[in-house]
Amino acid sequence: SRTDSSDLYQLRMAETEVEIVKGLLTTVRAFGGCFPGPTIRAVKGREVVVQQTNDLDVHTSVHLHGGHVRSQYDGLPMDLVEPGETREYRYPNEQVAASLWYHDHAHGLEAENVYRGLAGAYLLSDPHESGLPLPGGEYDIPLLIRDARIETDGRLVYTDPYECPHMLVNGKERPYFEVAARKYRLRVFNVSPNRHVSLRFADGAPFTQIASDGGLLAGPVELHELTLAGAERAEIVVDFARYPVGESVVLENTAALETERPEVLRFDITRTAEDRSRVPDVLATLPPIPEATVHRDFWLTTFPDTRINGRKYDPDRTDVRTTVGTSEIWTIHNHLTRRPAGVFHAPHSFHTHLVRFRVLDRDGEPVGPAEAGLKDTVAIHPGESVRIAMTWGEYPGEYVYHCHHLVHSSHGQMGRIDVL
Ligand code: C2O
Ligand code: CU
Structure with a gap:
């Protein structure tokens, strides 16, 4: 539903039966009865309000991945929606058009909650992007x-x-x-x-x-x-x-x-079908790469424990303190020196809340054009060191950064950042 200044979505998180494999019924944890959750469509400059009611018997917390959102609506790991409760999340949509998604983030439960279905797409458009002759x-x-x-x-x-x-x-x-x-x-x-x-x-x-x-x-x-x-x-x-x-x-x-x-x-x-669409040679003007005044290093470890800089996530401990407007370069290191033979392995997937960052280089080699745009998540391969640059703004408050292998984040490969 709509008011003059915002669009309202009311979603229930509940167990739902869906047909994933033909002829079989599967019970999932769904947003709004859908698996994945209903696609939310937002327009730059127009607020979206999502009221989430938790009809599951587990805690949840709903995070808008890639969203520039105030801390109290960010879906932090300890900012839980208890069973039976309703929480309102407000998304300002002040950033450029992007394909975002929303998913559970309840501390220690996010891996299972997302696996069981608590994820959905959130498509944000803006006038520049809708004016391009892309397929629509x-x-x-x-x-x-x-x-x-x-x-x-x-x-x-x-x-x-x-x-x-x-x-x-x-x-x-x-x-x-x-x-x-x-x-x-x-x-x-x-x-x-x-x-x-x-x-x-x-x-x-x-x-x-x-x-x-x-x-x-x-x-x-x-x-x-x-x-x-x-x-x-x-x-x-x-x-x-x-x-x-x-x-x-x-x-x-x-x-x-x-x-x-x-x-x-x-x-x-x-x-x-008729096709008047085309891909223009120039798609967007990217903002300049932030000039960093602060450098930080983050070591992602898996053995003997899933940690960042040797520490497990503690919601009561601030790992990084920064201020609105500060530009930083973060170097993210994967401590493994090579892909372990015979072991399932995927790169770590490093994500920060609140900001879109730029990937500068991998082991000193500048990244290619596909990775040079606005990013919120980046792969860190075994042995690799990847540098990213961001400017913290404009909402002060508590946020997190973490590996998006949700088993890793659930086991504490996450840190807390306070933006002052
Ligand atoms: Cu996609 Cu901290 O999350
Ligand atoms: Cu990881």
Whole structure:
């Protein structure tokens, strides 16, 4: 519903039965009865208010991932919505257009709550972005990709990522999509609790990346493969006009488990359609890279414990203190020197609340154009040191930064930052 100044969404978090695998019923934890949660559409400059009622028997906390949001609405790990309670979250939507998402963040429970379904897309548009001739309307589609383990009786089993062979797209296992032979804008979200994905078309067809986590890139980037660490997003434009009607093309995950089929999604080209869309050479003017006055180092460890700088998250301890307007460079180190043989491994996925940052370099090598836009999450591979730059603003208060492998954050790979 709408008032003059804001849009109101009322969602219930409750157990719901859904059909993920054809013919089987699976109980999930859902926002608003949907798995994934209903897509929230926001417009820059217009506030969205979401009232979340917790009808589950576990604590929750709802975080808008990538959102520039006041601390009291940020969905902090200890700012819980108790069973039976309703909380109101207010999102100002003052940032540029981006594909954000909302998900549970209750301390220690986020890995299981997100795994069981508490995640949904939040699409923010602005006049600049809507004015571009990109594919829109029914040709602009969010794809929320994640892994899962579903037993033959339909039960969703909460387990380690290397025991999760089912890839779900928008809540269905390896679905197909009927598309027209024209260009589409696909907003790809990796909402896997603990996995990275590397997506390519089985025929090797190229596609064009136009946006990353925090909004449009400066210009389009041609790709054949798209790797997303947990919680990362990318928007791509795919031209299905290269296929005749009647043909199909499969999107596959080259980072699939050995026990798993690489197929993630199939597109069936079923019809022709007019296409006036195009990808302009200039998509956005990115803000200048912040000139840092403060440098900090963060060591992410997994063995013997999942920590940041040797410490486990303690909501009562401030790990970083900064002030509104301070520009910083953070160097994030993955302490592993190489990928451990025979062990399931994915890069750490480093995320900070409140800000969009810029990725400067990986081990001193400047990042490519696909990673040079506004980001809120970045992959840190074994042995790697990645530098990011951000300016803290403009809401003072308590926030967190953490690994978005939710098993890691649940086990304390998270820190508290107080912005004064
Ligand atoms: Cu996607 Cu701290 O979260
Ligand atoms: Cu991690």
